[in-house]
Each structure stands twice: as C-alpha cells, then as structure tokens.
Amino acid sequence: MTVDPEKHYLVGVIGAGPAGLYAAQHLARKGVQVVLFNRDIKPGGLAEYGIFPDKIKMRDGLKAQFKRILALPNVHYQGNVSIGQSGDLQLDQLRKVGFQAFMITTGAQQNNWLGLPGEDLAGVYHANEIAFHYNHMPEYADLALEFGQQVVVIGAGNVMLDIVNYLKCEQHACVVTAYARRGPGEVKFDPQTLESVANCLDVKAVEEAVKAAQPLVAGVGGDPRAICALIKQAQHRAGGCDSGLRFRLAFLRSPKRLIGDSKGRAKAITFEVNELVREGELIRARGTGALETVPADTVIFSIGSQVDPGFGLPVSAGNYVTTPYPRFPVHGISYEVYNPDLCSHCEDLFVSGWARLASEGIVGLARKDAERGAQALLHYLETLVPTATGTVDQALLRLPKTDKRVVALSDLETLWAVEEKKAEELGLWAFKFKTNQEMLAVIEKASKA
Numbered sequence: 001m002t003v004d005p006e007k008h009y010l011v012g013v014i015g016a017g018p019a020g021l022y023a024a025q026h027l028a029r030k031g032v033q034v035v036l037f038n039r040d041i042k043p044g045g046l047a048e049y050g051i052f053p054d055k056i057k058m059r060d061g062l063k064a065q066f067k068r069i070l071a072l073p074n075v076h077y078q079g080n081v082s083i084g085q086s087g088d089l090q091l092d093q094l095r096k097v098g099f100q101a102f103m104i105t106t107g108a109q110q111n112n113w114l115g116l117p118g119e120d121l122a123g124v125y126h127a128n129e130i131a132f133h134y135n136h137m138p139e140y141a142d143l144a145l146e147f148g149q150q151v152v153v154i155g156a157g158n159v160m161l162d163i164v165n166y167l168k169c170e171q172h173a174c175v176v177t178a179y180a181r182r183g184p185g186e187v188k189f190d191p192q193t194l195e196s197v198a199n200c201l202d203v204k205a206v207e208e209a210v211k212a213a214q215p216l217v218a219g220v221g222g223d224p225r226a227i228c229a230l231i232k233q234a235q236h237r238a239g240g241c242d243s244g245l246r247f248r249l250a251f252l253r254s255p256k257r258l259i260g261d262s263k264g265r266a267k268a269i270t271f272e273v274n275e276l277v278r279e280g281e282l283i284r285a286r287g288t289g290a291l292e293t294v295p296a297d298t299v300i301f302s303i304g305s306q307v308d309p310g311f312g313l314p315v316s317a318g319n320y321v322t323t324p325y326p327r328f329p330v331h332g333i334s335y336e337v338y339n340p341d342l343c344s345h346c347e348d349l350f351v352s353g354w355a356r357l358a359s360e361g362i363v364g365l366a367r368k369d370a371e372r373g374a375q376a377l378l379h380y381l382e383t384l385v386p387t388a389t390g391t392v393d394q395a396l397l398r399l400p401k402t403d404k405r406v407v408a409l410s411d412l413e414t415l416w417a418v419e420e421k422k423a424e425e426l427g428l429w430a431f432k433f434k435t436n437q438e439m440l441a442v443i444e445k446a447s448k449a
C-alpha cells in the first residue's frame, strides 16, 4: 500500500529497539507519519545495551542503519518518553491527539526467574543485569557485581556465552559451568559466538559430560557428539588460552534450589537430573528424581526475559497476547493485540519483535518480524480514513506535558558527537555516558549554546 503523504496517517511506534526502528522504516517508506516513542534516551534497545561490546562491526553497522532510519523525513524520534499504563504517557492520550494505530515494540527486558528457593541470595544474578552493566545501560552501569571462583550459569544459549566472555575479559580466574536443561545435541548457541570463549573450554570435561548424557538421551534429540566437533572447530579458529578461566558444560540438569552460607551468600546449588523423552512430535526433558548438589558461589540465570506487565496489555507466557483470529495475518502470523478477558481485539494495537515473542532470535529475526507486523498494520490503516489534523509537531504539542526532557534526533546527534569525541580523547573504540543525567546535561548544554 502507498499512502498519500498529504493525508497524514499518524502511527505511534512504541520502543525504538531494532524492531521499532525497522517497523518505523517500513511504515515511513509507505508514506505514513511515524512517531517513535522510546523509554531510553538512545535508540537501539538491546542492540545498544545487550549485544556484546566487542562485536564492533555488527554494532557499528546497526548504528549506521538506525541513523539512516531516524533521518527519514516522516520518522520523528521522541526519546526518554515511556508509554503505557505505568509510563509517562498513556495510549489514550496519544489517541486523543490523532494517533490512529500503534506498533508495540517494547521488547522483553524483564528478568525471567524460576521462583526457586535461594534466588534472592547474594551472588545470584540474571544475565540481563550483567549485560546491561557491561553495556553501560543507565541504572546498571554502576551496579556492584561480585563474582566468585565457582560460577554456575543456568542456560546454554548465546547470552550464556557472552557472560562467559565477559568473565574471561575481566581476567577473572574461576571455573564457569553452564548447565543445560536438555541434551548436548540440542544446545542453542552458534559457532561464531562460541569462538569468543572456545579457548577457555575444558574439552575433557565437556567430552565426559557428553558421554555421561548419552544413556539419558537414548537416541532422542540431535546427535550428542556434534557438540564436540563444534567445539574443536571453534577452538581451531580461536587460538590458545589467554585467561585463568575454565569453562565447562553440563547437560540434562534443572536447578531446584540454591543454598546459602551464614552470611546469605550462595554457596551451592541443587539440580535434578533429567532424561530426554519423546512425546508425540515433541522432545521433552523430564526429571528423573535424582538430585545432585554442586558448589557455586555465583549463580547466573541466563534463561531469557519477558515483557513488562506494567505496560497494561494482557501477558501470557512472557509475551503480549495476540489474537488467534487476526484480521490481517501475515504469513499466518497474528500481530494484533488481543484481550482475552474481554474476548476482543484491541483494534489499533499491533505488536512485533521481542514484545511478541520474548527472547526469540537475533536482530535479523526481530527485523523480519517487525516488517511483517508493519505490513499487518498497513492493512489496518487501509480500513481507516486518514486524519488530516495538521503537522506531527502540532499533534505532539497537544500531548500533556511531562516533567521529563524529550530527546529529539538533533539531541541524539549532539550526544553521539560528544561521545565520539570523548572516545577519541580516551583512545577507546567507544565511549558511553553511564547515566541519563550525564546525557541530558550534554544535550541541555548544547541546546543553550
């Protein structure tokens, strides 16, 4: 659909992570006026605050793309503004000033926990806290993290590997063991990410873990030996070991409880041993009842995230709920928000990216999902008459004032320029201010000059 630009369809994209930015680009290219509201001052979401800092090429490439999207004439950036029931502005206030539809791309940044006894002990972290810390996300940048000698990571995906890489880069001498719920044939990390820590892998220990898992997988799931080939290949490319860290993998274990010492610090963790079973089409990890306790002075949960229930949309299984009967499915997928309590569509609300499927895939997948979601939203717009209520700026001026400084694209340009200059002065590949106050001070200073 190509919309006549004079007619001003006005759409709010909520969240300027990869999904929000690519959705905005898709809509803007079709002539829609898009306002990108973003809770953070900076755009990029987890591309700014999640992706490991040494993936410089990827981060720079994404940043360059995001800058091009934000420069589109019909994309309007409103940073430092959160939307939703517990936000600075509510959707109804946006509707009142002429917004006709919304794409919710607020991601999934709330920590998942398993609700186990001992999760509140000192030395227990969620992987998000660590990733946000090393990526200088405001509120996390100055977090005091303390890692011990025996680190247990729950989860066996790419984020787990990032966390091991971080510990390695800190030159921390410790043993890190990552525990997977399922078998060695089903690990989810990719060979490139494995390379970053392959030189720390205790291959003998991994081979033993694979061997120990074999009777419990009994031909169910992928080939358990494939992981050994993957490790060898990654090690070949990674070179020699340059850290005191020893990295091990363990399989078919589900955490049951954490045990603390007299000072309230984690000292051990108990796992239940699983076996793999086939149930129809599905392969499931089923507890055998056998328990095993291992020492652990640091436990890191790398088990994904969920959407923010404070936004005010119905949540199920960590995602905002979409209708099973979409009016505008794209490739059979529903992008339309659904309120199961009212049994109705929330007609003007669409959702995509990690807000639709929490912790699912990498940036490329979030992009694809957002573009499909934007297609669904465009089909919805075709059913509406465009509102011609003046310019976007006039609509934004009619919004209730909040006490927060709204950050526009020109402010971001100032901020980026100052951060780039600082990086140059300090001889760093990148520099990031650690707090919103520091960023806003730079922006304010420039706007007064």
Ligand SMILES: Cc1cc2nc3c(=O)[nH]c(=O)nc-3n(C[C@H](O)[C@H](O)[C@H](O)COP(=O)(O)OP(=O)(O)OC[C@H]3O[C@@H](n4cnc5c(N)ncnc54)[C@H](O)[C@@H]3O)c2cc1C
Pocket: 014, 015, 016, 017, 018, 019, 020, 037, 038, 039, 040, 042, 043, 044, 045, 046, 047, 050, 051, 052, 055, 081, 082, 083, 084, 087, 105, 106, 107, 108, 109, 128, 131, 159, 162, 308, 311, 352, 353, 354, 355, 360, 361, 362, 363, 364, 366
């Ligand atoms: C630790 C970690 C490492 C990763 N590493 C990689 C990697 O190496 N390569 C890769 O391709 N992918 C990686 N990913 C995955 C990638 O980051 C995600 O696929 C992608 O960021 C999801 O995009 P999104 O826009 O849906 O959500 P997000 O990136 O989470 O963006 C959400 C945006 O919404 C905003 N927001 C939230 N609430 C509100 C609100 N109420 N109002 C307004 N705005 C709001 C936030 O400020 C944020 O800007 C990683 C993820 C994590 C967690």
